[in-house]
Amino acid sequence: xxxxxxxxxxxxxxxxxxxFMENMDSSVIATSLPAIARDIVADPIALKLAFTSYLLSxxxxxxxxxxxxxxxxxxxxxxxxxxxxxxxxxxxxxxSSLEGFVLARVLxxxxxxxxxxxxxxVVLRSAPKHEIVDLIAWLTTPALIGPLIxxxxxxxxxxxxxxxxxxxxxxxxxxLGIALALLYVPNIMAPDRPRFDRVGFVLSGLGLSGLVFGxxxxxxxxxxxxxxxxxxxxxxxxxxxxxxxxxxxxxxILDLKLFRLPTFRASxxxxxxxxxxxxxxxxxxxxxxxxxxGMTAFQSGSLTFVAAIGALTMKLTAAPLVRRFGFKRLLVxxxxxxxxxxxxTGLFALGVPSAVIITVLLVGGFLRSLQFTCLNTVAYAEVSxxxxxxxxxxxxxxxxxxxxxxxxxxxLVLETLRAARPGETILASDFLVGFCVVGAITLVAxxxxxxxxxxxxxxxxxxxxxxxxxxxxxxxxxx
Numbered sequence: 001x002x003x004x005x006x007x008x009x010x011x012x013x014x015x016x017x018x019x020f021m022e023n024m025d026s027s028v029i030a031t032s033l034p035a036i037a038r039d040i041v042a043d044p045i046a047l048k049l050a051f052t053s054y055l056l057s058x059x060x061x062x063x064x065x066x067x068x069x070x071x072x073x074x075x076x077x078x079x080x081x082x083x084x085x086x087x088x089x090x091x092x093x094x095x096s097s098l099e100g101f102v103l104a105r106v107l108x109x110x111x112x113x114x115x116x117x118x119x120x121x122v123v124l125r126s127a128p129k130h131e132i133v134d135l136i137a138w139l140t141t142p143a144l145i146g147p148l149i150x151x152x153x154x155x156x157x158x159x160x161x162x163x164x165x166x167x168x169x170x171x172x173x174x175x176l177g178i179a180l181a182l183l184y185v186p187n188i189m190a191p192d193r194p195r196f197d198r199v200g201f202v203l204s205g206l207g208l209s210g211l212v213f214g215x216x217x218x219x220x221x222x223x224x225x226x227x228x229x230x231x232x233x234x235x236x237x238x239x240x241x242x243x244x245x246x247x248x249x250x251x252x253i254l255d256l257k258l259f260r261l262p263t264f265r266a267s268x269x270x271x272x273x274x275x276x277x278x279x280x281x282x283x284x285x286x287x288x289x290x291x292x293x294g295m296t297a298f299q300s301g302s303l304t305f306v307a308a309i310g311a312l313t314m315k316l317t318a319a320p321l322v323r324r325f326g327f328k329r330l331l332v333x334x335x336x337x338x339x340x341x342x343x344x345t346g347l348f349a350l351g352v353p354s355a356v357i358i359t360v361l362l363v364g365g366f367l368r369s370l371q372f373t374c375l376n377t378v379a380y381a382e383v384s385x386x387x388x389x390x391x392x393x394x395x396x397x398x399x400x401x402x403x404x405x406x407x408x409x410x411x412l413v414l415e416t417l418r419a420a421r422p423g424e425t426i427l428a429s430d431f432l433v434g435f436c437v438v439g440a441i442t443l444v445a446x447x448x449x450x451x452x453x454x455x456x457x458x459x460x461x462x463x464x465x466x467x468x469x470x471x472x473x474x475x476x477x478x479x
Contacts, residue, residue, distance in 0.1 A: 014180045015119035018082055021173045022112055025089065028154030028166045034290050035158035035297055042098040053102045057109025058400040059208040063253045065117040065396070066389030067196055073187035074122045077114050079178050085111030086174030093167035117396040124380060124388050125188055155301025194251035201253050203242035208397070210235020212404045254397060255390040258383070263327075263456050267379035268395055270448030272402035274335060274375070277342045277442030278368055279406030284414075284434050285345065292349055292428030306358050310365030318373045327378045328452040331371065335446030338367045342442050346435025349428040378456060409441070410434045 029036075029050060036050075037043065068077045088108030095101040157165050214231030246252035259265045289300040321330060341364035348357055383391040413434040418426050 012123045014184055015123055017177045018115045018119055021170050025170060032154045032158040032163045032166055032297060035163045040097055049102050050105050054105040054109040056209055056212045056404060057106045058113045059397050060205045061110050061113035062117055062396045063204055063393050065114045066393035069118045069121055070189060070389055073189050074118055075181060075185040075187035078118045078185055079181040081111045081114030082174050082177045085115055086170055089167040089170035093164040117392045121389055121392045122185060125385060152301040152305050155298035159296055159298040197253040200245055203238050203245055204254055207235050207239030207242055210238060212401060254394050258391055258394055261382040263378050263381040266448055266452045267375050268398050270445045271375040272398050274442055274445040275399060275402040276406040277438040279403030280410035280438040283407045284410045284431055288349055288431035291426050292431050303357055307361040307365030310362040311369035314366045314369040327374050327456050328454060331374050331449035332446045334367055334371050335449055338371055339439055339443040341367060342435060342439035346432040349432040406438055410438055413437050
């Protein structure tokens with residue numbers, strides 16, 4: 001292992017190599033769902049399980065990530081997680097049935113559950129708070145290259161080669177990520193390591209898996225309706241039992257006491273509503289372009305990748321915008337505008353020129369990326385270094401649940417509309433309704449952000465309180 005100090009910025013770029021692999025994988029799958037469905041003889045909408053099973057696996061195992069990093073060291077856990085994710089990618093490429101594909105995605109999720117939160121934890125613990133805005137931008141910029149090349153690459157591979165190669169290209173990226181992690185990522189451990197909360201892990205796992213998977217299969221013929229209802233009920237009861245358990249346990253696996261911090265509470269709760277709508281886009285948009293508008297996978301991917309260009313461009317301006325306007329103002333105003341762009345995306349179903357699609361996706365990608373950067377930064381404004389591992393675990397769990405909820409809601413709208421007509425065909429107008437539903441949920445988020453203090457995250461933004469700025473300005477001699 002390499003000895004000596006490593007630049008926090010370089011550490012962030014190493015972590016980003018893992019995020020690159022994960023984000024590219026998700027964006028490629030979204031574009032290739034119809035091709036995968038044809039090959040394994042499955043309903044394209046049923047393949048939402050490829051999304052939700054992965055997100056479900058993340059939600060169940062992320063709570064372990066913080067404890068594992070504190071116990072075994074961040075480098076050990078991070079490198080192992082990349083190895084598991086890479087193994088899951090190989091399994092996805094070898095799958096020949098819906099069940100096998102879903103199980104392989106669960107294995108990928110197990111790796112991703114440890115990979116992203118632990119990587120973020122390393123970055124958060126390696127730098128002072130006033131540098132975190134810049135480091136979050138460095139952390140996410142290479143990760144955005146994945147969605148940038150993912151849709152056109154996935155569409156090209158699915159159209160002209162075979163979709164299985166989509167997963168096998170993760171292998172060299174994974175090997176590179178493991179090598180860089182072992183060489184340069186510090187093996188950070190917490191000096192005070194509490195005992196593992198086994199009861200909390202079981203209750204949170206049952207609660208999250210029951211709710212997410214139960215909601216995902218409602219309306220499908222994959223399992224009987226009664227079973228899906230029972231899963232949701234078990235998940236709800238287990239979640240309530242976990243909340244009771246967490247209140248009585250000093251070191252619960254998901255520390256709900258963090259919700260007492262105003263910035264963390266607003267970021268997680270408002271961010272959840274925002275991610276429900278945004279999480280549905282990677283699922284609904286490629287299906288709308290291919291099943292609703294008749295595009296090929298390559299044509300679809302060649303259009304949707306421009307959203308990642310907008311997101312990548314935003315990273316160059318994130319820190320200056322935060323320092324100029326502050327977190328609260330950006331989250332509220334940009335939240336409303338971003339929700340509007342979710343509705344605009346649904347209008348593609350009516351048949352609009354490609355230039356309009358490209359413009360909406362480009363600007364929408366910029367705005368959504370700005371919102372995510374603000375959310376992922378301000379959440380830790382009041383979190384101590386000792387509580388960082390618990391905060392990243394809880395925040396990551398809620399993020400994955402909200403993203404999977406967005407997929408489930410979007411799919412449920414399509415399934416309901418399709419079942420109401422003869423032949424159960426999917427129409428382009430169904431996607432307009434789906435985008436309107438998830439857009440309405442996204443529209444609620446800015447009202448949550450409006451409750452933030454005016455100076456929320458000022459230390460991270462390197463901004464003084466507005467009252468202090470006014471006082472300082474008033475103290476200047478008149479000219």
